[in-house]
Amino acid sequence: MIERCSRLARILQVEIPVLVIVLFALAPYAWMVITSFKPNEEIAQWPVAYWPSEGTLKHYRDLLARTTFAGNLLNSFIVAVGAVAVGLLVSVPAAYAFSRFRFPGRRWLMVQFLVVNMFPIVLIIIPLFVLMRSLGLLDTFIGVIAGHSTFAIPFSVWMMTSYMNAIPTELDEAAIMDGASRLQTIRLVILPLVMPGIVTTGIYIFVTSWNEYLFAMMLSGQNVRTVTVALQLFIGEFTVQWGLLTAGGTLVAIPVTILFLLVQRRLVSGLTAGAVKS
Amino acid sequence: MTSLVTAGARSRAFMTPYAFLLPALVVTAAVILFPVLQTAWMSLHDFVLFRPRDVPFIGLGNFERMWNDEVFWISLGHSFLWIALVVGFQFLLGLGAALLLNQSFWWRGLARSLVVVPWALPSVIIGLMWTWMYDFNVGVINDGLIRLGLISEPVAWLARPDTAFYAVIVALIWQGFPFFAVVVLAGLQTIPAELYEAAEIDGASRFQKLVYVTLPSISEVIATALLLRTIWVANSLDVILVMTGGGPGYATHTLPLYAFLKAYSGMEFGYGAALALVLTALLLVVVFVYVRRVAREIGR
Numbered sequence: 001m002i003e004r005c006s007r008l009a010r011i012l013q014v015e016i017p018v019l020v021i022v023l024f025a026l027a028p029y030a031w032m033v034i035t036s037f038k039p040n041e042e043i044a045q046w047p048v049a050y051w052p053s054e055g056t057l058k059h060y061r062d063l064l065a066r067t068t069f070a071g072n073l074l075n076s077f078i079v080a081v082g083a084v085a086v087g088l089l090v091s092v093p094a095a096y097a098f099s100r101f102r103f104p105g106r107r108w109l110m111v112q113f114l115v116v117n118m119f120p121i122v123l124i125i126i127p128l129f130v131l132m133r134s135l136g137l138l139d140t141f142i143g144v145i146a147g148h149s150t151f152a153i154p155f156s157v158w159m160m161t162s163y164m165n166a167i168p169t170e171l172d173e174a175a176i177m178d179g180a181s182r183l184q185t186i187r188l189v190i191l192p193l194v195m196p197g198i199v200t201t202g203i204y205i206f207v208t209s210w211n212e213y214l215f216a217m218m219l220s221g222q223n224v225r226t227v228t229v230a231l232q233l234f235i236g237e238f239t240v241q242w243g244l245l246t247a248g249g250t251l252v253a254i255p256v257t258i259l260f261l262l263v264q265r266r267l268v269s270g271l272t273a274g275a276v277k278s
Numbered sequence: 279m280t281s282l283v284t285a286g287a288r289s290r291a292f293m294t295p296y297a298f299l300l301p302a303l304v305v306t307a308a309v310i311l312f313p314v315l316q317t318a319w320m321s322l323h324d325f326v327l328f329r330p331r332d333v334p335f336i337g338l339g340n341f342e343r344m345w346n347d348e349v350f351w352i353s354l355g356h357s358f359l360w361i362a363l364v365v366g367f368q369f370l371l372g373l374g375a376a377l378l379l380n381q382s383f384w385w386r387g388l389a390r391s392l393v394v395v396p397w398a399l400p401s402v403i404i405g406l407m408w409t410w411m412y413d414f415n416v417g418v419i420n421d422g423l424i425r426l427g428l429i430s431e432p433v434a435w436l437a438r439p440d441t442a443f444y445a446v447i448v449a450l451i452w453q454g455f456p457f458f459a460v461v462v463l464a465g466l467q468t469i470p471a472e473l474y475e476a477a478e479i480d481g482a483s484r485f486q487k488l489v490y491v492t493l494p495s496i497s498e499v500i501a502t503a504l505l506l507r508t509i510w511v512a513n514s515l516d517v518i519l520v521m522t523g524g525g526p527g528y529a530t531h532t533l534p535l536y537a538f539l540k541a542y543s544g545m546e547f548g549y550g551a552a553l554a555l556v557l558t559a560l561l562l563v564v565v566f567v568y569v570r571r572v573a574r575e576i577g578r
Contacts, residue, residue, distance in 0.1 A: 014381045018389050021375050025393045025456065031418055032407040048421040086305070094302035101295035109299065111573050116310045118565045120513040122537040122554040126547055127316035128309065130327075150309045153302060182294075211400035213516045218542070228402040232520055235406065242410055249403045260398035261391055 029253065036060070036246040043242050059247035069248055072230040075141075076210055076252075079226055082145035083209040084202045087152035092198065095160030096186065100172065110161070117154035121214055124150055129218050139221035147215035152205045159204070163197025164190070200266045207256045227252045317551045325548035333548075340552035350553070352528050353536040357512065357557075360447065360532050364511045367451045369504060372458020377492075379459065380466045390463070397456040405520025408449040412436050436522055439529040446521050446530055453517065454510075458503060465499035466492070505568040512561055533557045 035043060036059055038052040063069050097103075098110055128147060129138075137143035167190065175185040191198075216226040225233075231248050234241075324336045344350045379390050396404070411419050412435040420432040435445040469492065477487050493500075515535040522530040524539055531539075534557055541550030 010381070010383060014378055015383050015385075017374075018378045018383070021371075021378065022389050022392050024452070025396055028404075028407045028411060028452065029395060029399070031411060032403070035410065044416055046416050046421070047425070048416060048418050050418075090301040090305050093298040097295040097298035101298075103292070103295045106295070107573065109303075111569055113302075113306070114569055114572060115565060116306065118509050118561070118568070119310070119314065120534055120537075120554060120557050120561065122513075122515070122534045122541075122550070123317055123558050124310060124313045125538070126541045126550050126554060127313035127320065129541075130316065130320075130547065131313060146309050149305060153306055154310075157302060207398065211398075211402075213400065213402050213520075214538070228400050231406065232402050235409070235520070242413075245406060246410065249406050253399055253403050256398050256400070257395060260394070264391060264394055 029257075032246045032249050032253070035242060036250045038243065040243055059243035060251070063244050063247050063251075067230075067234070067244075068225070069227070069230060069251070072225055072227045073251070075220075075224050076226040076228070078141055079144050079148065079216070079224070080206045080209040082141060083148040083152045084205045086145060086149045087156045087205045088198060088202055091153055091156035091160050091201075092194075094157050095164050096190065098157070098161045099164035099167075100169070110158075113154045113157045117151065117158075125214055125218050128215075132219055138219060139223045141224050143219045144216055144224055144226070147219045148209045148212055150215070151208065151212075155208075156201045156205060159201045160194070160197060163194050163201070166197075167193050196266065200263050203259050203263045207259055210252075210256055317554060320548050320551035321555050323548050325546075325551070327545040327547055336548075340549050341556075343549065344552060344556065349528055349531065349536060350533075353531040353533045356443065356531055357533040359443075361508055361512050363444075363447050364450045364454065365504065365507050367447075368454040368507065368511075369458050369500075371451065371455040372460075373462055373500075375455065375459035376462035376466060377488075379463055393459055394456045396453050397460075399453070401453070401514075401516040402520050404449060404453050405517050408445075408452075409436065409521050412445055437526055439526050442522050442526060442529045446518050449521065450511070450514070450517055454507065457507065461499060461503045462496060465496035469495045502568070502571055505564055505571070508564050509561060509568065512557070512564075533560075 034050075034052065037055040037057070038049070039054065039056050039058070042049045042052055098106060125147070128150070132138050132143045132146070135143075137146070171189050171193070172185050175189045176182075180188065211228065212226075213228040213232065217229045217232070220226060220229060227248070231245070231252065234245055234248060321340055322335060322337060323333045324339065325333050375393060379386065379393065383389075411417055414420070414432055414434040414437065417432070417435075419435070420429070423429045424432070433441065435441050473491050473495065474487060477491050482490065513534055515532065515538055518524065518530050518532065518535050519538070524531045524535050533553065537550045537553035537557060540546045540553060544550070
């Protein structure tokens with residue numbers, strides 16, 4: 001009897017409120033996905049039809065056949081991969097230095113990487129546009145990737161440093177004792193151990209770059225336009241074509257949702273390490 | 279000879295960490311440090327993009343203009359309200375979610391994953407899905423509120439000066455509350471069970487346990503998360519840009535958005551840079567407090 005009571009209490013006090021919060025978190029997303037499968041007549045119907053009487057893939061077909069969307073998806077992918085490559089290539093060595101050496105200026109430099117990560121985007125984006133224009137890098141992949149590295153680098157330096165710190169220094173010392181050079185130690189001991197951290201950081205950079213809008217809008221034109229910018233332009237261009245827009249939104253959102261859910265737990269522990277450590 | 283070799287080796291050893299840091303420092307200097315210095319330079323000039331050869335130095339002219347610019351003050355006021363409401367509600371909702379998700383029930387793992395989804399989405403998609411839900415003619419929010427009897431006819435949420443700002447705020451709260459939920463939840467998991475057992479022995483009620491055990495134990499975590507979020511929300515402009523573009527009129531202008539619009543649509547890069555600098559200066563206080571908290575961790 002008591003057990004059933006507490007079970008009921010748990011449903012009322014915990015499970016139903018959690019369900020409400022989860023529904024709140026998912027409802028706008030779900031509504032976008034549902035709309036993307038509705039025929040146009042039902043999208044324009046009032047009062048609103050909550051569930052399509054007959055699902056259709058028309059909007060997806062139209063989007064990929066009639067617009068530049070497929071190309072934009074590819075552009076976003078190239079930019080995101082580029083941002084991951086640049087971010088990791090420069091931040092892994094930097095994190096190694098911060099984690100394994102004690103040198104003058106270490107603390108100060110680490111703080112600077114934190115501070116630049118807090119700068120308002122508008123502070124950087126306005127001059128970066130002028131800079132890229134004078135270098136002739138507007139509307140090129142290099143230009144947009146450079147824009148995205150402004151947030152990718154400081155962030156991954158911090159993430160990677162905390163992952164490296166988690167590897168006991170005894171392991172490096174043991175390798176050195178066995179006669180390994182520094183580069184051998186890095187290649188054979190550090191990198192394999194820190195690989196999960198590299199993957200997590202890489203995926204986070206990918207997601208952030210894929211999602212990014214302001215740099216992409218400022219620095220790209222027709223040639224390297226990313227999906228987020230294209231979608232925003234569609235909003236102006238196909239004002240009332242919500243089927244097309246929600247289909248595009250779904251195509252952009254699904255991959256990052258999956259990636260995010262895949263690495264979520266490790267990502268969260270990395271992101272909150274600074275905030276939670278007591 | 280030997281001493282020379284060791285001196286050489288020692289100085290090489292001294293240089294090693296800097297060599298590892300060099301790529302990161304060079305790229306960061308090129309894409310962040312140099313642009314920021316250029317912003318400072320631009321803010322002192324009347325720099326209009328379509329007039330690149332004629333950039334007169336005007337000293338503090340841009341800042342003087344700002345002082346007399348009504349839109350600047352409107353945007354600044356909105357920014358404060360924006361930060362207070364968005365961060366405040368994100369926190370309350372996130373705290374509530376975290377306390378619930380810390381209880382044990384059989385689908386807890388699934389719930390924890392799903393709640394995070396809004397955090398993963400691009401701001402353009404967030405703007406798009408909420409604009410669609412707020413739609414005047416066939417939006418699901420109007421439909422739902424009419425069915426519930428809360429409003430009698432559709433409201434043009436994003437087109438009315440009195441509702442647009444709050445409509446955008448709701449979308450932002452939705453986007454950001456998972457961050458607080460996740461951070462607070464991680465904090466809750468570090469509280470030792472003995473504290474609750476001791477409180478129970480002392481006869482504490484559930485509310486007393488929350489106020490005297492839970493909240494004090496995670497106050498550090500909450501403070502750090504609030505600082506980080508304040509900085510982030512103060513800087514964010516993309517969702518507003520997508521949903522309203524700052525309108526109707528100046529109803530949804532915030533300081534970063536105004537700076538961006540001045541540069542992007544107005545081509546007035548000098549004035550935009552000055553606005554961006556003022557935003558940065560105002561934020562610097564918060565950044566300073568946050569950085570000092572985090573920097574305490576670095577030494578070890």
